[in-house]
Amino acid sequence: MQYLMLNQFKHVVAIGGGHGLGRVLSSLDFLGNRLTGIVATTDNGGSTGRLRAEQDCIAWGDLRNCLSHLAYRPSVGSQLFEYRFQGQTELSGHNLGNLMLLALDQLCVRPLEAVNLIRNLLKIETQLIPMSEQPTHLVALRASGSKVFGETNVDSMDEAPIALCLEPQVDATFEACEAVRNAELIILGPGSFLTSIMPPLLLPKFAKSLAATKAQVIFIDNLAEETSPAGQFSIEQRIAWCHQVIGRPVISKVLCHGEKIRLGSLINFFPLKNRHNPNLHDQTNLLDALSALLRIKQEFTQQPLAC
Numbered sequence: 001m002q003y004l005m006l007n008q009f010k011h012v013v014a015i016g017g018g019h020g021l022g023r024v025l026s027s028l029d030f031l032g033n034r035l036t037g038i039v040a041t042t043d044n045g046g047s048t049g050r051l052r053a054e055q056d057c058i059a060w061g062d063l064r065n066c067l068s069h070l071a072y073r074p075s076v077g078s079q080l081f082e083y084r085f086q087g088q089t090e091l092s093g094h095n096l097g098n099l100m101l102l103a104l105d106q107l108c109v110r111p112l113e114a115v116n117l118i119r120n121l122l123k124i125e126t127q128l129i130p131m132s133e134q135p136t137h138l139v140a141l142r143a144s145g146s147k148v149f150g151e152t153n154v155d156s157m158d159e160a161p162i163a164l165c166l167e168p169q170v171d172a173t174f175e176a177c178e179a180v181r182n183a184e185l186i187i188l189g190p191g192s193f194l195t196s197i198m199p200p201l202l203l204p205k206f207a208k209s210l211a212a213t214k215a216q217v218i219f220i221d222n223l224a225e226e227t228s229p230a231g232q233f234s235i236e237q238r239i240a241w242c243h244q245v246i247g248r249p250v251i252s253k254v255l256c257h258g259e260k261i262r263l264g265s266l267i268n269f270f271p272l273k274n275r276h277n278p279n280l281h282d283q284t285n286l287l288d289a290l291s292a293l294l295r296i297k298q299e300f301t302q303q304p305l306a307c
Contacts, residue, residue, distance in 0.1 A: 005291035013183040017062035020191030022069030027283040032125040040199040042138040045152040064097040071122040131200040134170035160229040172206035180209040189220040193230035221256040
């Protein structure tokens with residue numbers, strides 16, 4: 001049933017970054033080229049941060065992570081792509097996949113072309129699109145009026161920000177906006193709310209595309225409370241943040257972990273944890289939960305109107 005409900009869609013879009021988006025994409029990869037991931041590009045930590053500082057490029061880390069989740073395993077290509085240099089040299093700590101994407105970007109006209117070349121190399125059908133092809137940083141505004149610059153600093157704030165923005169303000173990737181406009185199902189999350197889910201929504205053209213969507217939008221919550229400032233927000237507050245930035249309410253269902261199934265008009269609970277690693281969403285359970293929400297929606301819309 002899970003594949004039947006999800007296979008009805010010709011265009012499914014998942015938005016976010018980091019391991020959360022990769023987990024969702026790998027769960028839905030049976031959709032092939034009908035699935036598109038819109039990936040945050042504001043990370044400034046680790047190998048990605050070093051490359052950004054030296055090369056003034058977009059953040060490659062989340063894109064690499066999603067490609068890694070979707071790559072056929074085991075393969076020489078996937079092992080090379082995830083290789084991290086050790087030792088005490090200038091390469092120490094760098095991920096080979098990040099370097100490959102950077103090198104291809106410098107050989108290509110656009111970062112998206114670099115991603116597509118890696119997709120072809122790793123035989124990945126799912127489309128991956130950076131939220132923007134121009135370098136930008138996440139900035140948080142404190143209640144005092146001061147600014148906190150960069151994802152790593154935002155994550156380590158001791159208080160929740162009152163607003164977020166991108167500096168410099170950049171354009172959304174055209175293909176990302178088109179994917180949202182054509183989508184029949186859109187998935188937000190899971191992942192760090194402030195640094196993975198929010199950055200794409202801060203792009204005006206992308207937010208406008210989301211505001212105009214007729215797709216069903218499902219928000220997948222994290223399994224555990226975040227240790228970042230976003231942990232101070234309730235799920236209702238996070239949904240309100242999304243809607244404020246997008247410009248209108250678009251999220252129709254929220255999917256949270258619960259030991260028992262509990263359905264609500266907006267927030268729904270399903271067992272989602274992987275029994276071997278409770279920090280990860282179980283892929284089968286996630287598909288079952290998504291299918292259940294879609295089936296409920298379908299049954300509701302097919303009910304005859306009362307006279």
